Amino acid sequence: MARPRKFDTNKALDGAMNVFWAKGYEGASLPDLLEGMGITRGSLYKAFTDKKTLFLTILEHYEAEHVAKAVTGLSDVDIPDGADRIITLFRNVVAAAHRGDWRGCLLCTAAAGPANDNAEISASVARLLDQMEQAFVVALNASPRFADRDDGARATLANLLLTQYVGLRILTRSQAPLEMIEASVQALESMLDAAQ
């Protein structure tokens, strides 16, 4: 019906996601976004309403593209011990930093900045962080190392893991020394290894 879109919506969302990821919500200006998406103002506002709405859409895109992968990894039955899944996740974070990816996590950055003052953004961020936490619970429940603990203890520990994840992503973004990132994950591994 009528003139069709010239741009590929998914490519545009990818572009916007990368800009927001690299610069954060407030750091990403409209020209930045337009360049990253390869479209012009008219198209952006017609297709995505405004910057805030676009960001909410991008959060869902990020959920589908990245959070889902992390959640899947933490539920991956091919790795029988859930603690190993957790270690894999954190090693992937270290690997990203190692290859020069200092963007951290779109979610964590949004959680830290003024964008979080917006109720809708805040709710979305909270929901995604919750997904991560639940996935940690799943992983812990699937680990023999924590089999002797009760559900409450595992749920509590999941919060520590989420906190660790967020902290690590923020430190990465702040260009903390690689050794710090590595040591932090090393200590986490030792902790998980020490469990029973």
Place this chain on the structure above:
Amino acid sequence: MARPRKFDTNKALDGAMNVFWAKGYEGASLPDLLEGMGITRGSLYKAFTDKKTLFLTILEHYEAEHVAKAVTGLSDVDIPDGADRIITLFRNVVAAAHRGDWRGCLLCTAAAGPANDNAEISASVARLLDQMEQAFVVALNASPRFADRDDGARATLANLLLTQYVGLRILTRSQAPLEMIEASVQALESMLDAAQ
């Protein structure tokens, strides 16, 4: 020498610190700062050069007012077991959230945002985070629970603690549920208790 300052520099710095703390570097506009400091534009630029320089000054103020307190607490010989000092620190973070203080940590917020792209700010933030880490090392070295581990293991664990601290502050700032904050710290206590 000529006309003296009408305002109290320390009060003004406190005011600016609170504004930056509550809103972050980019979220704090000049009118915000002027109101919080109780002075006008002319005075601000005369006394503090510009916004970035003011922020650098505020980071030092924050160091003296808050980082130093945390570092002192972690070195407090009145608490013989260093692990207890660490627990106290984290309980204070929980207590802040409990009383409705969602500002988190000036440092952690700065580390996460675009302000960190500035080399001077980034360097200051890194230096303060390093102070925290070193203080964690001191505390761990003063704990009988970790006496059997080598220096390297304790230094590594200090990075985990710093990461945990940053993550907790960011989650607090994002208005994460109080139970999440509490559970995270609860799990950390369990971990420290489980050590030897």
Place this chain on the structure above:
DNA sequence: TGAGTTATGGACTTTTCAGTACCGAATGAT
């Protein structure tokens, strides 16, 4: 082919930002 509809590009508007200019006020030094 023409009518109706939606997409596009870019000029334009409005607001807010950080920072400057400058004048009058308040002080210390002589």
Place this chain on the structure above:
DNA sequence: ATCATTCGGTACTGAAAAGTCCATAACTCA
């Protein structure tokens, strides 16, 4: 008391921000 100097308040500037408008283009459907 006067002068030099610094401080304080405000009007101003220029840049950059987000968002709007609208003429034109490109399509579908009848």
